[in-house]
Amino acid sequence: MSTCPSLPKSVESLNLELLDFDTPQSCNLPENLKSLNIWNCTNLVLPTKLPGTLMDINIHSQAYDNWSVEPEELPPGVRIHTARININPRCYTRPDVSFNGLSMESSLSFKSGDILYGLHSPRNKVYNGIHTVGGATRNEIIIQNTLTNAVWDRYSPEKYSSDAVIKRTLSDPERGLSFKEFLATHPRYDVTSEQFSTLSATDKWTKTSKAGLEFQTKVRQRGVIFCVDKLIDSIPEIATKDDENHGDAITAHELRWIYRHRHEESIKKNVSFSLGGRLVSHDTVFSLRGWDLYHPKSEQRAQPIPLAV
Known part of the structure; x- marks a missing residue:
């Protein structure tokens, strides 16, 4: 696949699975998105601009990948599950966000x-x-x-x-x-x-x-x-x-x-x-x-x- 397809604004749930891009590609996420699942995609740049409506993010990678999202970009109360993803450590300072089922508040x-x-x-x-x-x-x-x-x-x-x-x-x-x-x-x-x-x-x-x-x-x-x-x-x-x-x-x-x-x-x-x-x-x-x-x-x-x- 050469480019990431454009998506309608009305999409609330997005699953990107086993996509293999020729070169690094970014995807613009729909503004009303509530659920994002990214599974074992190649050359997909993990999104750093996230819709405020997002409630669940699941990102799994076959090889270790870095996600450089800033903590202020994380939607309020979002639930994040990852595998083999190195998250920007500053994101853990968000007590309202849960990571793999655990809040960092305690x-x-x-x-x-x-x-x-x-x-x-x-x-x-x-x-x-x-x-x-x-x-x-x-x-x-x-x-x-x-x-x-x-x-x-x-x-x-x-x-x-x-x-x-x-x-x-x-x-x-x-x-x-x-x-x-x-x-x-x-x-x-x-x-x-x-x-x-x-x-x-x-x-x-x-x-x-x-x-x-x-x-x-x-x-x-x-x-x-x-x-x-x-x-x-x-x-x-x-x-x-x-x-x-x-x-x-x-x-x-x-x-x-x-x-x-x-x-x-x-x-x-x-x-x-x-x-x-x-x-x-x-x-x-x-x-x-x-x-x-x-x-x-x-x-x-x-x-x-x-x-x-």
Whole structure:
């Protein structure tokens, strides 16, 4: 094919598939276009002027290609899916735009010293987004696992790591040393204590994870970004500690901890929730059906004992 055909303005959906141009060609997009799909085209210059009506863009290439579109050219709220396309990195600064199903809003909100929580897959997407937008270095502590692993080894659970090991392992050793002291002096979280010797490695890890939340939000007074993807569909199971559907997962323990402390100012101020990469309110999470089934042990202990008649 020698040139890209002209298209009527009324076209709302455009599919360009397997087009093979003799020389690099540009296509002028119809002004009312809502959906654009470009699949494995040769010598097609990817468009940098986009109609404001576009809602979905799908671009796939057989070989890696560069898309030099500027962020201000992206239509509001557009959903972009790409494969083997290098997008102008400045586009990721648009929090209203989603890239391969993920908004960059949560990643953009990350500040040095914050911590990510959540199930591995959605948490990892935000983690990668943080690096994509240049929000952190590769060595920075971003997830609690990094901090816990440096301070305590679940395969040598009777002791904490030495100060020398912590300093050698972490980019922020003082933070690790402080977390070690926090664990060692806390009656509920000291996983090396004899009183917890019969707990499984997973139960001990759960304690360190909840300890990380308390250390981050109440001691350090720093931010937590909690990814609730998939979890919001299992609130009844999480509330009742059902073994299936994440109910008894470590992440469920973490979310219940936040729920129990949700009225505290340190939690309101320092915990953000992320869903699909977008920030959502505390009310969005804590108003979900199922939380009414949750009865913390502390509340059960506080129940008055009925008097004998």
